[in-house]
Amino acid sequence: MATLQRSAQKLFYYARNVVRDIAPQALFRRRLAGLLDQARFSDGSVRARLNHYNRLQDAFSPGPDAMPASRLPTDRSMYYYDLKEFIRYFDPDLLVDLQFGDIIRVPGVPSIVKARPIAGDNRNGVLFKLNKFRHFHMPADGVAFADKLPVAVWRGKLNNPIRTLLLQAARDLPFCDVGTPKPSAAPEYRKPYLSIDQQRRYRYIISLEGNDVATNLKWIMSSNSLCLMPPPTSETWFAEKQIEANVHYAPLEPDFSDIAERVRYFERHPTEAERIVAAANAYCRKFADERAEQAISLLVLYKYFVLSGQIEPDAQVWRFISGSA
Incomplete structure (x- = not known):
């Protein structure tokens, strides 16, 4: 049962994301280079986290069901908005494989997912902060x-x-x-x-x-x-x-x-x-550090698009990702 406060938070979540969708998307794409340049000055924890979420190491090609970043499925609205929040900074024609919803198996091709199995080779499951309104609700507790x-x-x-x-x-x-x-x-x-x-x-x-x-x-x-x-x-x-x-x-x-x-x-x-x-x-x-969360989210997608051969990597950003900076 949702409280009044939680309902208000949900309304704000949707309102903010609708406004982002209405805004000219080119404004976000113009900011990408600067945001990535800032991200490469992050500490080692940002690098460690992005490479944990995106464990891909080798080049790959998008699968036959990959879709352009501009045409994400909207039937699961919170998944859509959580991915769109950051993928809008990239070229809308870039292709991405994704699996929205509860996932218990590793995808056959590298794909954006909310969850993946811990055991075994799980690198094709590229973790992203999806359905975060539900999963990252961490209210303060005032009782010792x-x-x-x-x-x-x-x-x-x-x-x-x-x-x-x-x-x-x-x-x-x-x-x-x-x-x-x-x-x-x-x-x-x-x-x-x-x-x-x-x-x-x-x-x-x-x-x-x-x-x-x-x-x-x-x-x-x-x-x-x-x-x-x-x-x-x-x-x-x-x-x-x-x-x-x-x-x-x-x-x-x-x-x-x-x-x-x-x-x-x-x-x-x-x-x-x-x-x-x-x-x-x-x-x-x-997870409350919004600047780090933004940097990691953008870098996870950047690494995905570089390894899929769709983006030519910036040398300095890639050195940060690989740990050779």
Whole structure:
């Protein structure tokens, strides 16, 4: 359920992007060279992140289904606007392969995606910050860890077997408040809906992957609650592969057999829980740096277009990307 504030934010999101679409697009293209020149003076973290998102190293040709940058599909409007925000700085005739939506497999050709599997050779999945209004909602949390309820909470859809497994393992445990608000679920799995603010009243919030990644992971890690989850198997712009167990979150066994032991442990060691929460908060803060986010987004696309043979690289920008600057 959307709050009034969240609804207003969504309205602003669409209004801002509509205005960008109405504006003469040539104005954005004229700024690209200057923005890339600024980006190459960024620190090493920008280079590391762009080369994590875009792991391509060799030249390639766009696939048969590639489309011009000026003709992105608009049926998934937030995906469209999130990619258009940055691709509008490039020649509208440049070709791009993309897959909008929840992705659990690596594309056959290098493609812009929201998510990709962590394991194996995933370089054809070029990560971009897509559907960010939903996935990068990280509101401030004003309640300290010690002041929260000593209970583990989870709410969500049963769109992944691991979620049903959690409910089977933990729904009767006195220190767990887990369930789904979906009326179509079995009665023993149903629990009332809880907003983000209501879930953040608990010391422990469980994060579980759904169709691809866990949507709630970002706002959990930016809160003062401790994230409990099995190791992730997919990643997005949030770079879930780089999130470390016992550093940024408390790991759970895939069958949740240790959930009782995990909660009891951190109840006895709150300082350790707070250390993990602080590290998780620090991990999240880098995504609030709008200048770095813009630089990385443009460089990810620039590298894609250079390696696809559609742009002749600027020597200095390419040296920054390759690490030889």
